[in-house]
Amino acid sequence: MSTYSLADFPPALNLETEAVLRALVLAHRHLAELKGVARTIPNEGLLISTLSLQEAQSSSEIENIITTQDALYKYQIQPQRADPVSKEVAHYVEGVDIGFRQVRQHGLLTLNTILAVQSALEGNDAGFRKTPGRVLKNEQSGEVVYEPPSPEQVPELMSALEQFVHDESELDPLVRMALVHHQFESIHPFYDGNGRTGRIINILYLVKEGLLDTPILYLSRYISQTKTTYYQVLQQVRDHNEWEQWLLYMLRGVALTARHTTWLVEGISALLQRHKQRIRSDYKFYSQDLINNIFRHPYTKVAFLERDLGVSRATATRYLDALAKGGVLQKHKLGRENYYINQALVNLLFDLPDLDDGEI
Ligand SMILES: Nc1ncnc2c1ncn2[C@@H]1O[C@H](COP(=O)(O)OP(=O)(O)O)[C@@H](O)[C@H]1O
Numbered sequence: 001m002s003t004y005s006l007a008d009f010p011p012a013l014n015l016e017t018e019a020v021l022r023a024l025v026l027a028h029r030h031l032a033e034l035k036g037v038a039r040t041i042p043n044e045g046l047l048i049s050t051l052s053l054q055e056a057q058s059s060s061e062i063e064n065i066i067t068t069q070d071a072l073y074k075y076q077i078q079p080q081r082a083d084p085v086s087k088e089v090a091h092y093v094e095g096v097d098i099g100f101r102q103v104r105q106h107g108l109l110t111l112n113t114i115l116a117v118q119s120a121l122e123g124n125d126a127g128f129r130k131t132p133g134r135v136l137k138n139e140q141s142g143e144v145v146y147e148p149p150s151p152e153q154v155p156e157l158m159s160a161l162e163q164f165v166h167d168e169s170e171l172d173p174l175v176r177m178a179l180v181h182h183q184f185e186s187i188h189p190f191y192d193g194n195g196r197t198g199r200i201i202n203i204l205y206l207v208k209e210g211l212l213d214t215p216i217l218y219l220s221r222y223i224s225q226t227k228t229t230y231y232q233v234l235q236q237v238r239d240h241n242e243w244e245q246w247l248l249y250m251l252r253g254v255a256l257t258a259r260h261t262t263w264l265v266e267g268i269s270a271l272l273q274r275h276k277q278r279i280r281s282d283y284k285f286y287s288q289d290l291i292n293n294i295f296r297h298p299y300t301k302v303a304f305l306e307r308d309l310g311v312s313r314a315t316a317t318r319y320l321d322a323l324a325k326g327g328v329l330q331k332h333k334l335g336r337e338n339y340y341i342n343q344a345l346v347n348l349l350f351d352l353p354d355l356d357d358g359e360i
């Protein structure tokens, strides 16, 4: 078998083997289903805000940056009180948002967008690595498993990758997504944030290719739950030019998480209907903007409602207190401020069933 070289990209091998083709069928079927279900929710921002927060949490967890959804929603209520980890993960959400806007606007996934995403994530403008010496280690043993290219090579390799992202290709777009992710992690263009930026690129690529309208696939949950395998299959490409296992790993992830995200979106959709009917029948101040607010912000507060509904502080307080009194929301205190939880939604988001072990 030929040996792996970073410069031979895409690899000159038959990548779409029979097993890969079978995995592609499944992944596309589930992804198409997710795209369809997501379209039944009229306000797309609503799904993006909750699902990209989950993605941010799991993707960061892969890098041992650990926080909870509760802490992340509290960060949105009172950014000034946040712990540094939740702040960093909140930046991830901004990164997804910036990337999505740019991809949607231009229909392209450019180096500038990748730089903007990483910069939002890290909160600095360091750009590509400029000093040598970056190595990847096995987390358990500390042994060096891979040495990314020297900084002088990074711009050229990244331009070639950008070119590949936009070239016409016979390869299936999901195969290309997996190739791009591998190549990106191997170039390791940044001092930090390569893992997370690479996973944001996955989702943005799906949007660019029209496989999803919005960046809602919860793929990092799968990667986080199979982290050891993720590192192994990434590395086996470099050590043995073993691409098939890498492709199968990623395609299985797309299929499983697309199915899982479909389930979640259906759950959100059902809750949306339930809340809508209840608020419409019991509260004179019902409006679609109000429903959107309490689904976009599972933890909401008076200022969010003032902004989204264009009402006064007193009115927003009256609405939220009435909803809390009726049990639609739960009222809590954070420092001197109140916030209101959409508990049914939070139960759904915080307590996900595991991706089935038998399947992963
Ligand atoms: N031992 C390894 N084998 C294979 N890939 C690795 C290994 N260590 C790190 N990586 C890749 O590098 C990423 C971490 O790079 P890093 O720049 O620290 O990203 P982040 O800041 O998002 O933590 C991992 O998610 C993985 O994609």
Ligand SMILES: [Mg+2]
Binding pocket: 063, 192, 193, 194
């Ligand atoms: Mg890191």
